[in-house]
Amino acid sequence: MTKLCVFYKEIMTHLLGLHMEVAQILGKNFHQGITLRHLRALVALSDLKLVARVAEALGVTQPAVSKQISELEKIVGAPVVTRDRNRLYLTLIGSRLADHARQVLGQIDRAAFDIEAMTSGVSGSVSVGVVSSVAPTLLPNTIALLKRSTPQANVSVSEDHFVELLPQLETGALDLVIARIWQPQELAGIDQMALFSEPVVVVAGRNHPLVEGGDVAWADVVSYPWILPQPNSIARQAVEALFAANGLSPPTNTIASLSIALNLELLRAMPALGLLPLRLAQVQAARGEIVILPLDTRDLLSEARCFWRKDQVLQNATLSLFLKCLRQTTEDIQSIPFG
DSSP states (O other): OHHHHHHHHHHHHHHHOOOHHHHHHHHHHHHHHOOHHHHHHHHHHHHHOOHHHHHHHHTSOHHHHHHHHHHHHHHHTSOOEEEETTEEEEOHHHHHHHHHHHHHHHHHHHHHHHHHHHTTOOOOEEEEEEOTTTHHHHHHHHHHHHHHHOTTOEEEEEEOOHHHHHHHHHHTSOSEEEEEESSOOOOTTEEEEEEEEOOEEEEEETTOGGGGSSSOOGGGTTTSOEEEOOTTSHHHHHHHHHHHHTTOOOOSSEEEOOOHHHHHHHHHHSSOEEEEEHHHHHHHHHTTSEEEOOOOOTTTTOEEEEEEETTTTTTOHHHHHHHHHHHHHHHHHHTSOOO
16 A cells, blocks of 8 residues: 555645645645545546546545535645536636546556555457558557566457458457447447547648648549458448448449558558558658548547457456456557647
8 A cells, every 4th residue: 555655645746736836835735635535526527527437437426525625725725617607617627637637547446456456466368350540550569568567468469441450350260349320329249338438530752732622522533443341341331321321422443452561652642542550640641641632531440449259358357357458558649639
């Protein structure tokens, strides 16, 4: 317990990052008086706005939430919330403190996860199937977290389209599948979990004719070559439905490719258009490699989910731990805004 307290104080000191003059004003009351309950109440209030919802989320009474906020304001020495009818909103100080609180709680959750994983003794293997548009976002940190916690656990990764990966999951060749979905539905014998939502955007090479043309409409892009998912894939069906929703037939001049590395080179080599997840597109655009076109993709394939057989989590400890790592990575991703 003593070590945990020391660890908690170190995190608080490291993450709160208050200026010296502010620390002097707050004095010892801040460092000694603030607790995890205060931080959790503040973060929940930032997200949920209503005391009733905060109380339900934290499993406490509404008066308990109000008391925690009142105590926090006394510790800080300034209001952290303002009231508008039945809703509460954070002040500038409250909002800033909530940002730090979110980081503190995340670090403590990560510490608890690391300790649990390191003491689990997991040393088996897990086979993961993933679509290429999700792999760079989720898998590096998930696998790194797993290997840091349990170096003896083995991971194998296969990239393909969902229609090719799902049968392998059903037969047991894969333990887990991660994919972007379109028109989600229940699958017999399969559990699934939503991971995150991220827009897919239309991209072009930096020298593409449309980059210099100003406003771009969907009618302007059909005649160009398009790099698209395989014709038999769910992703391809979703793209064709997007063109139909804009009153257009799908492109006929197409290149079917799974490889993001190849697709980026194709965008550089020819006046083609393609689709990329927003985060990856922003990274490439910042490097000057591509340009994101201002076209509304209507939440095309925006939701990522993972799938596993119902009977496997209890039987495969490595799969169970991998899912926990995946959830942790997803929480980290969701805490970072787009842009």
